[in-house]
């Protein structure tokens with residue numbers, strides 16, 4: 429496979445409604461898309477970095493910069509071209525390993541090259557990754573609201589839409605009361621979990637343990653991302669399973685967290701861990717230790733969303749993910765909308781991602797595009 433170049437494209441997409449979490453309120457998404465052009469096909473990658481370094485240390489301008497100055501020149505070098513010609517996308521992580529961190533940029537470029545490679549081979553992402561299902565259950569992430577009645581109206585809407593699992597964002601001051609209200613209104617059988625996005629400390633352990641009465645599936649990332657020992661201590665003080673998100677940035681950090689009993693469940697996000705191939709390694713590692721995993725979301729467009737559906741079809745993804753339909757976040761997606769049918773989303777069967785951007789829609793939301801020839 430000969431890589432001719434990569435196009436860096438920024439798109440700006442308004443959210444259908446403000447999405448508030450413990451780290452702020454988002455009303456639009458500033459997204460970096462990559463298009464890899466090879467002799468055989470074009471492939472697409474999506475960088476999940478936010479505009480600001482509020483979820484992780486990456487932010488979209490930093491990922492553009494590191495791609496332009498370091499990552500793409502390395503892939504374009506004679507060494508890079510030879511390795512990619514020989515091994516395709518499987519060579520990317522090794523080539524980029526000398527550059528520390530920047531996992532969301534690395535994930536996006538590996539994804540674009542993998543998509544081009546698979547389209548050229550006529551193989552789907554699902555087939556390549558090891559999907560064992562042709563549809564996956566769809567959960568939904570619900571933000572923080574100004575009032576409980578407002579929250580209950582939103583949850584009712586998502587349950588009516590058919591989402592099979594509800595995830596509530598929580599933060600100090602918005603946790604026990606909204607969770608109790610959802611349980612009270614919708615009953616004990618609705619699969620329910622919470623996500624704190626690192627908002628608590630170990631001093632909150634006794635408070636967080638009060639969540640145990642609500643029979644939650646898990647509590648996601650209660651403490652800050654580097655506090656692996658704190659999560660292990662918290663796990664000993666509450667019954668609700670601890671799930672890590674921000675803390676798990678690679679198979680290595682997953683292995684450490686599992687060995688330290690810092691988590692019983694892992695939220696896998698390919699963009700956070702450096703790509704779909706590393707995501708599969710984490711899936712395999714978790715399965716070897718008997719841990720359930722599920723696929724998290726970063727408000728991806730249909731590009732990232734389609735790839736996440738394929739990943740979520742692997743056997744170890746036994747909990748519903750945050751792979752909602754496109755209309756959870758976007759009025760108009762840049763691909764054919766990803767839709768949910770009785771609580772499930774079909775795994776795309778076409779070559780590569782199985783979806784491609786719709787040119788006129790993509791152009792309408794594009795704020796910049798830059799071709800980087802190899």
Ligand SMILES: CC(=O)N[C@@H](Cc1ccc2ccccc2c1)C(=O)O
Nearest residue numbers: 449454478569673724725726727750
């Ligand atoms: C679906 C979900 O809750 N995702 C992340 C948090 C998150 C929240 C807000 C975001 C806004 C713009 C881009 C990515 C974002 C990710 C999580 O699981 O922790």
Ligand SMILES: [Mg+2]
Nearest residue numbers: 623648649673
């Ligand atoms: Mg999370």
